[in-house]
Each structure stands twice: as C-alpha cells, then as structure tokens.
Amino acid sequence: MNDKLDLTTSIRSQGRKLTQARKLVFEILEQSREHLDAETIFERARQKNNRIGLATVYRTLALLKEMGLVNEHQFGQDHGHFETVQNNQPHYHFSCIKCGRVMECRYPQVLNLARDLCEKEGLQVLDVAIHLSGYCAQCRSGDGNNE
Ligand SMILES: [Zn+2]
Ligand SMILES: [Zn+2]
Structure with missing residues (x-):
C-alpha cells in the first residue's frame, strides 16, 4: 500500500x-x-x-x-x-450531486464478486469502476454548502 x-x-x-x-x-x-x-x-x-x-x-x-x-x-x-x-487499492467513488464532494469507498468484496461472476463466463477482470452518486450526509441533512 x-x-x-x-x-x-x-x-x-x-x-x-x-x-x-x-x-x-x-x-x-x-x-x-x-x-x-x-x-x-x-x-x-x-x-x-x-x-x-x-x-x-x-x-x-x-x-x-x-x-x-x-x-x-x-x-x-x-x-x-x-x-x-x-x-492503488481498488476503490470506488461516491460523488455528491449537490456539493460536489467525492468520497472513496473500499469494498474488497466487490472485486471478488466481479471475479466470481466473470470466471463463470471465462472472462478475466483487471479493473472494476463503480461510481455512485447522490447526496452526501451533510446535504441530506440540509447543511451542504453551495445553495
Ligand atoms: Zn453534499
Ligand atoms: Zn479515488
């Protein structure tokens, strides 16, 4: 790491x-x-x-x-x-559509899951890109900046 x-x-x-x-x-x-x-x-x-x-x-x-x-x-x-x-540990991103904050989430299970799925199809996974978007905790509670 x-x-x-x-x-x-x-x-x-x-x-x-x-x-x-x-x-x-x-x-x-x-x-x-x-x-x-x-x-x-x-x-x-x-x-x-x-x-x-x-x-x-x-x-x-x-x-x-x-x-x-x-x-x-x-x-x-x-x-x-x-x-x-x-x-370069695999990680996934969450971006807030209101304040633009970008957070990283690490779920090693995701890569394993993708590998399992692809093995069944005979595919080789090199990378997994996941982008989640929505409202961050602050924006959900109405404390977000911008606006
Ligand atoms: Zn936000
Ligand atoms: Zn990142």
Whole structure:
C-alpha cells in the first residue's frame, strides 16, 4: 500500500524529462487526498510557480495519465478528476450531486464478486469502476454548502 511511485525514475525510464511542471503537478496530486480537477490543480500550481499555464497543466495531466502514474475519473460532470495511482487499492467513488464532494469507498468484496461472476463466463477482470452518486450526509441533512 505504501508503494510510493518514483516519478523521477518513471519519467526517465520512458525517456522523458522531469520538467518543473511535471514535478509540481504530480506533487500536488500526491499531497492531496482529494480528487482534484485540472482547474484546481492549476490554481495550486500557480501559487508555487506563477509562470505555469493552464494548457501546461492539461498537457502534463495527459502525459502522467498516459504513463500510468495518474488516474482520471469522470464523476458525471463535464470534466475529469485526477488522483495518483499510488496506494492503488481498488476503490470506488461516491460523488455528491449537490456539493460536489467525492468520497472513496473500499469494498474488497466487490472485486471478488466481479471475479466470481466473470470466471463463470471465462472472462478475466483487471479493473472494476463503480461510481455512485447522490447526496452526501451533510446535504441530506440540509447543511451542504453551495445553495
Ligand atoms: Zn453534499
Ligand atoms: Zn479515488
């Protein structure tokens, strides 16, 4: 679980350069326990390096994703949310349609169940993506922010 991804090694082994922007974007994602979208990553990156542009952030995210260092999730909105692939325990996401909060749920049973089902069909499961959406506890009780 604490298999820390070594960005430097991964980047160099793929014959790419570890630019400041790549390092910065990756660090922001690594330090965050949230699922950030590109705009939020951009805002945080700007605080550390005001020369970085939004286009660079998008390009960098696409590259990190292509390299398998970062996952992108769509939570029913028109833009993706990113997280690093480290601690890559299978987990599922719940997103609140009111406040936008994203929570992670870990149910190892889900993967086992999927494997069982697929074994019967002769399939091999590599990944299971589950996205639940609705109202979080706060929004259900009427304390949600936004609105
Ligand atoms: Zn909510
Ligand atoms: Zn997640």
